[in-house]
Amino acid sequence: MPQGESFWNPYRMVPVRSQVVRKKPVTEERFSGQSGVITCSLKNLTSLFVGRGSDSSLLSLTFIKRNGRFAIPGSSLKGMLRSVAELVGGGCLVSNSSGKGDRYPNLDDSYKACGNNRSLCITCRMFGMMGRGRGARVHKGKISIGDALITDDDVRTLSFEVLLMNHGTRHNAFYETPTTGKFDLLSRKMYFHQPRMKEEIPSIPETIRTLMKNDIQTIRAIAPGHEFKFDVSFSNLEPDELQLLVYTLALEEDTKVNLEDGQCPLRGPLRHKIGMAKPLGLGSCQISIERLSILPPPKTRFASLKSLESTVYEGESLARELAKLTEPLAGDTSPTMQHLRKIMIWDERDSRNFRYPDWHWFKTPGNASIKLKRI
Numbered sequence: 001m002p003q004g005e006s007f008w009n010p011y012r013m014v015p016v017r018s019q020v021v022r023k024k025p026v027t028e029e030r031f032s033g034q035s036g037v038i039t040c041s042l043k044n045l046t047s048l049f050v051g052r053g054s055d056s057s058l059l060s061l062t063f064i065k066r067n068g069r070f071a072i073p074g075s076s077l078k079g080m081l082r083s084v085a086e087l088v089g090g091g092c093l094v095s096n097s098s099g100k101g102d103r104y105p106n107l108d109d110s111y112k113a114c115g116n117n118r119s120l121c122i123t124c125r126m127f128g129m130m131g132r133g134r135g136a137r138v139h140k141g142k143i144s145i146g147d148a149l150i151t152d153d154d155v156r157t158l159s160f161e162v163l164l165m166n167h168g169t170r171h172n173a174f175y176e177t178p179t180t181g182k183f184d185l186l187s188r189k190m191y192f193h194q195p196r197m198k199e200e201i202p203s204i205p206e207t208i209r210t211l212m213k214n215d216i217q218t219i220r221a222i223a224p225g226h227e228f229k230f231d232v233s234f235s236n237l238e239p240d241e242l243q244l245l246v247y248t249l250a251l252e253e254d255t256k257v258n259l260e261d262g263q264c265p266l267r268g269p270l271r272h273k274i275g276m277a278k279p280l281g282l283g284s285c286q287i288s289i290e291r292l293s294i295l296p297p298p299k300t301r302f303a304s305l306k307s308l309e310s311t312v313y314e315g316e317s318l319a320r321e322l323a324k325l326t327e328p329l330a331g332d333t334s335p336t337m338q339h340l341r342k343i344m345i346w347d348e349r350d351s352r353n354f355r356y357p358d359w360h361w362f363k364t365p366g367n368a369s370i371k372l373k374r375i
Helices: 074-089 122-127 206-211 239-250 298-303 315-330 335-344 359-363
Strands: 011-015 034-044 051-053 059-063 069-072 143-145 148-150 157-163 187-191 216-222 227-237 255-259 264-268 284-294 311-313
Touching: 011 335, 034 239, 059 216, 069 227, 074 122, 074 143, 074 187, 074 239, 074 335, 122 239, 187 335, 227 239, 239 284, 239 315, 255 335, 284 315, 311 315
Parallel strands: none
Antiparallel strands: 011 187, 034 227, 034 284, 051 059, 069 148, 143 227, 148 227, 157 216, 255 264, 284 311
């Protein structure tokens, strides 16, 4: 979405929090914190495709199934939720174990991936940490997410031709951190929703089709409007960790943003994206929390031979509890949260056209210095 163009780039970078706070995790033997189960549903708002990888270089382009039913693996859900939690909660740069170096001399070492299992950022405490190198230690985390199984017996699918490939960094402005204007790793890539592309994707230009015919794949995606069910189990979560988990799942139901200096006002809920072909509009989904069960405190549970009942929130009591848990983050106006809302907002009236610049745009002298539209 370079300035002066009618189209928008499919993604933008969201700046990370101003600091990463680490502390010792609460582990299972401590008998503290809150444990329970969150029952969730997922509805796909646009077409959805979650493929199975057969090896590191080839994708088997069939939707994953479990016992004959379409499914979103729990590992995919966990990855999606963790990436949001790392931004919202101020997690480490989990993919960067080396910290600053010749390429990123201004990167604060405090952002680098956690490596000490006795001093972890909030997302490594919640989702787990795997150390690197000789003598590395691990922390298994406190959240377990099951596969999301489709509830519909009659599943409608759509066939699309796609180019599944990594284009790499072609224009530095696409990867600059909005708050610093630099390519410094202090931001994360997130994809815009594309409500206009619910049951279609952009066609492949003939020039590209001729040049890259061997890279074109056909996928059968699940059409919008199907429902999946999954559970999130958690143990020994501290109050801020439970708040972050619930917010990461539920997000916000009504927010307003103004893009491009007020020229593009949007209003709606925040929604997730999962699966493949996100730049083409696939993968937008709504996660709803349907039930929250909190187990009795561990010391009470394990000190009694009686079967103790969980505290269960459903209906109106669930709505009140979710509002209480998400309120601190829903009211956060930090640069991270403001940019996050502008990317994750789902507005049915959003009429923007999303696409990447073509080959000629990249080759035109002067375009490399063009900044992106302000969000």
